[in-house]
């Protein structure tokens with residue numbers, strides 16, 4: 225049930241068992257799974273508005289229009305990035321029901337077995353291993369395509385909630401991408417990059433249903449779920465702090481509906497679940513006095529619980545350079561509209577101190593677009609290859625610049641902060657250029673655009689001048705083993721040293737998966753729901 229406003233919510237006088245903060249990718253999974261028991265009262269508070277009827281987030285083609293600088297984006301920018309010649313870059317996050325799953329590019333990649341096995345190792349909890357999480361991938365997924373030879377049917381789920389499909393129409397670069405795998409060494413064809421072994425080049429899968437975006441809002445909060453009488457959803461409800469109801473017990477939530485309007489509080493009888501994302505969750509905790517107590521005191525925020533890991537040094541970004549555009553001698557589609565990812569691939573490079581989780585994990589990914597990113601020059605036909613560092617070693621931070629909970633936090637992803645990331649990006653750029661030297665591209669690709677000096681130094685300068693981020697922040701409220709003196713969360717996602725509050729979103733991740741991150745957010749939501757139900761004996 226969508227509640228009209230805070231006054232209407234208060235008039236209901238409901239004792240909510242659970243309050244979920246943030247109706248994003250993971251938060252909507254939790255709201256759905258907890259409310260499937262009709263006796264459990266769930267309140268979901270989302271800062272943004274409705275996803276309904278917003279064309280830019282419904283039509284897959286329009287995804288690049290959904291952010292930045294829109295009403296559905298938090299419209300953040302980073303601090304000046306030393307590794308990018310002091311540039312600040314936009315840092316998009318969904319500000320709408322569905323969160324970033326409502327504005328993302330819909331690429332569906334799970335990551336590798338080693339990625340999740342590393343989570344299990346780092347947290348000491350086997351429940352985070354690939355094998356343990358595998359059922360959750362299937363539970364999330366409603367795979368709909370059936371193009372033989374483009375995927376492995378045995379590794380997908382067909383009765384889940386969130387739709388995943390293969391590209392619905394062919395583009396002129398598809399066969400060239402795939403043919404190259406047999407013409408060049410080092411790019412093996414991978415029938416399905418979501419099997420846990422993503423190395424190679426294969427057909428892209430996306431969270432698209434019947435030509436429309438499948439987000440956590442359209443799937444987990446689809447009409448049959450949002451109508452549940454025990455699930456209440458309040459939009460435009462921006463949470464400013466979580467509050468103690470007794471010493472060490474955090475079961476109260478403070479929020480506003482207007483930036484200069486009154487503050488409201490609402491209590492949970494069982495738990496508050498923070499699912500405000502990798503920027504939102506540490507931001508709320510810090511303003512609540514849960515973080516590094518000396519840094520908070522300096523800002524005039526009373527320390528409630530000293531937890532230095534919140535927002536600190538755990539935030540691993542992904543990098544992408546705007547693209548290696550290639551000028552084509554002909555083009556078979558509509559020039560501007562064809563910004564569509566049709567294939568993808570992930571690769572390893574030999575480098576001693578690399579940061580990937582193991583042999584099944586990539587160092588970099590090449591994303592192929594049948595069109596140009598950013599928007600193309602006035603004449604000519606273009607495709608792009610986007611190299612992405614998927615196992616970056618750089619670590620950044622989310623900190624506060626003021627004690628105003630409505631002010632933007634300071635987002636420092638520290639892009640290219642570790643030398644190895646620059647080396648891997650340089651190799652990825654070379655690899656992208658090499659890819660189009662295969663016979664499959666003869667007479668099709670004329671030249672690259674923008675990058676003229678292809679020496680190591682020339683490529684590095686190009687990267688520093690043009691690189692940005694692919695919007696996959698993680699680890700700003702990371703898990704560590706139970707009892708560890710570092711980390712912010714226990715492996716069951718409870719906040720260390722506090723009762724009544726868990727964090728469930730991408731901020732919990734100790735190491736980034738070498739993948740796009742929405743699938744992880746979904747399965748974190750799925751496992752967390754089971755952990756919460758176990759704690760409270762809910763079926």
Ligand SMILES: Cc1cc2nc3c(=O)[nH]c(=O)nc-3n(C[C@H](O)[C@H](O)[C@H](O)COP(=O)(O)OP(=O)(O)OC[C@H]3O[C@@H](n4cnc5c(N)ncnc54)[C@H](O)[C@@H]3O)c2cc1C
Pocket residue numbers: 245246247248249250251269270271272291316317318319320321322323324325327328329330331332333461462463464499500501502504505508694695696697728729730731740741742743745
């Ligand atoms: C432009 C873009 C493109 C991307 N492309 C892809 C892709 O193609 N494939 C892929 O796998 N991943 C992609 N990602 C990343 C992926 O979408 C995210 O990693 C994932 O959705 C994050 O899920 P989450 O639950 O952690 O956070 P979110 O989905 O961001 O949810 C957080 C929610 O909390 C709300 N919130 C925040 N603060 C407050 C507050 N104070 N009070 C109340 N509510 C609050 C937000 O409005 C939001 O709805 C992309 C991301 C972006 C931004």
